Amino acid sequence: MKAIIKFFLLTILIAGISACRNSSEAEEEDISASTEQASEERQGQAFVKDDVSEPTVLDIAIQSEDHSTLVAAVQTAELENALVNAGPLMVFAPTDEAFEALPEGTVDDLLKPENKNKLSLILKHHVTPGKYDKEFLKKFKKLGQASDLSVPVEVKGEDVYVGGAKIIASVPAGNGIVHVVDKVIIPEN
The missing domain is CATH 2.30.180.10 (FAS1 domain)
Known part of the structure; x- marks a missing residue:
């Protein structure tokens, strides 16, 4: 039973990390796109x-x-x-x-x-x-x-x-x- 709970928690942890990584990659793409756009404009x-x-x-x-x-x-x-x-x-x-x-x-x-x-x-x-x-x-x-x-x-x-x-x-x-x-x-x- 403990093995099943550990497996279940491990699966949730991996899914959570994967979701965060995908979200982080999407944010990096958004930031990169907006940075490129901002560099064309004057900054400060x-x-x-x-x-x-x-x-x-x-x-x-x-x-x-x-x-x-x-x-x-x-x-x-x-x-x-x-x-x-x-x-x-x-x-x-x-x-x-x-x-x-x-x-x-x-x-x-x-x-x-x-x-x-x-x-x-x-x-x-x-x-x-x-x-x-x-x-x-x-x-x-x-x-x-x-x-x-x-x-x-x-x-x-x-x-x-x-x-x-x-x-x-x-x-x-x-x-x-x-x-x-x-x-x-x-x-x-």
């Missing part, structure tokens, strides 16, 4: 769909009609993932009008693949660690940027200028704050 935190959390600084720029040039530049420089990290980040976001004020052909030239490093440096020059509102920024003389350079902070009346760009609006984000500025902040180097 910036490309995860999230309808629950507060918008990130990148989400705010994408949703703004006045920042399509900035978004195109961020995408060209492949910096999306940096703008969705935990932060906090302050992004000084030039409007499309600010980009249009640059010398003719500058934006088109920066968006060329061979100028990706230069574009990346300029964009990083618009990002500061922290989450300070315009009023608090008045206490600073300069800010250290993600470009490893610093920019001066000037107060003129109630207006705050960062790297010569005037803050014209501010929008809080889940991972920081977006300060809309009227000028592109170009590193001096």
Whole structure:
């Protein structure tokens, strides 16, 4: 009788292992197929769909009609993932009008693949660690940027200028704050 019970338990165990193995193989095939599909798409935190959390600084720029040039530049420089990290980040976001004020052909030239490093440096020059509102920024003389350079902070009346760009609006984000500025902040180097 014990032999029959052992045989029966052994049979169930083997069937269970076989079922798990088949299920695991099917999952591996599904994972492999989805991995191949995902590798064709851009990857990283910036490309995860999230309808629950507060918008990130990148989400705010994408949703703004006045920042399509900035978004195109961020995408060209492949910096999306940096703008969705935990932060906090302050992004000084030039409007499309600010980009249009640059010398003719500058934006088109920066968006060329061979100028990706230069574009990346300029964009990083618009990002500061922290989450300070315009009023608090008045206490600073300069800010250290993600470009490893610093920019001066000037107060003129109630207006705050960062790297010569005037803050014209501010929008809080889940991972920081977006300060809309009227000028592109170009590193001096």
